[in-house]
Amino acid sequence: GEDVEQSLFLSVREGDSSVINCTYTDSSSTYLYWYKQEPGAGLQLLTYIFSNMDMKQDQRLTVLLNKKDKHLSLRIADTQTGDSAIYFCAEWAGGYQKVTFGTGTKLQVIP
Amino acid sequence: SAVISQKPSRDICQRGTSLTIQCQVDSQVTMMFWYRQQPGQSLTLIATANQGSEATYESGFVIDKFPISRPNLTFSTLTVSNMSPEDSSIYLCSVEEVRENNYGYTFGSGTRLTVV
Numbered sequence: 001g002e003d004v005e006q007s008l009f010l011s012v013r014e015g016d017s018s019v020i021n022c023t024y025t026d027s028s029s030t031y032l033y034w035y036k037q038e039p040g041a042g043l044q045l046l047t048y049i050f051s052n053m054d055m056k057q058d059q060r061l062t063v064l065l066n067k068k069d070k071h072l073s074l075r076i077a078d079t080q081t082g083d084s085a086i087y088f089c090a091e092w093a094g095g096y097q098k099v100t101f102g103t104g105t106k107l108q109v110i111p
Numbered sequence: 112s113a114v115i116s117q118k119p120s121r122d123i124c125q126r127g128t129s130l131t132i133q134c135q136v137d138s139q140v141t142m143m144f145w146y147r148q149q150p151g152q153s154l155t156l157i158a159t160a161n162q163g164s165e166a167t168y169e170s171g172f173v174i175d176k177f178p179i180s181r182p183n184l185t186f187s188t189l190t191v192s193n194m195s196p197e198d199s200s201i202y203l204c205s206v207e208e209v210r211e212n213n214y215g216y217t218f219g220s221g222t223r224l225t226v227v
Contacts, residue, residue, distance in 0.1 A: 033216070040223070042218040043218040045217065045218075048215055102153060104153055
C-alpha cells in the first residue's frame with residue numbers, strides 16, 4: 001500500500017520557525033494535506049496543496065511540495081506555544097482512493 | 112466547513128461489552144468515514160459509510176466487530192462490539208467536503224475509548 005512518513009518529534013523555541021517534513025510514495029497523489037491534532041482533540045485541517053503547485057502560503061504557514069522527490073513540508077513562522085500539537089500530513093489520489101495519513105510529528109514549543 | 116459533533120468524547124468500558132459512537136454533522140454529506148487511532152499511532156480507516164448502502168470496510172475490519180449505521184445524510188454510528196483491551200483507541204468520524212472548489216476532510220473531536 002501507499003506510505004507516508006514523517007519524523008516523530010520536533011522541538012523549537014518560541015518565536016523560531018518550525019519545519020515539519022513528510023515523504024510519500026504515491027505518485028498519483030492529487031491533494032496533500034496538513035492536519036493539526038491538539039491533545040485530546042480531533043484533527044483540524046490546517047492547509048492543503050494541489051500536486052500541481054510548488055508552494056502555498058497562508059498567514060504563518062508555508063507549504064512546499066517537491067513532487068519529483070515526493071517531499072512535502074510545512075513551515076510555521078514565529079512558532080507559538082499554542083502551536084504545540086501533533087501534525088499529520090496526508091495524501092489523497094482522488095476519486096474512491098482512501099486518504100493515507102502519515103505517522104504524525106509531535107511539535108514541542110519551548111517558551 | 113462542516114461541524115461534526117461526536118459522542119461520547121470518552122468512555123471506559125468493560126471487556127466483552129459494546130459501545131456505540133455517534134457522529135452528527137450540521138450539513139448533509141454523502142460520504143462519512145470512521146477512523147481508528149491507536150495510542151501513539153497514525154489514523155487507520157475502518158470503513159466508509161454512504162447513506163442507503165452497506166458500509167465498505169477496509170482490510171482487517173469486519174462488520175460483525177464494527178457495525179455501522181448511516182440512516183440519513185447527517186448522522187452515522189459506529190459500534191465497537193465485544194470489546195477487548197486491544198480496542199482501546201481514539202475513534203474519529205470524518206466527512207468529505209468541498210472547500211474552495213477542492214476536497215478536504217473534516218474530523219470530529221474523537222471518542223477516546225479505554226477497555227479494561
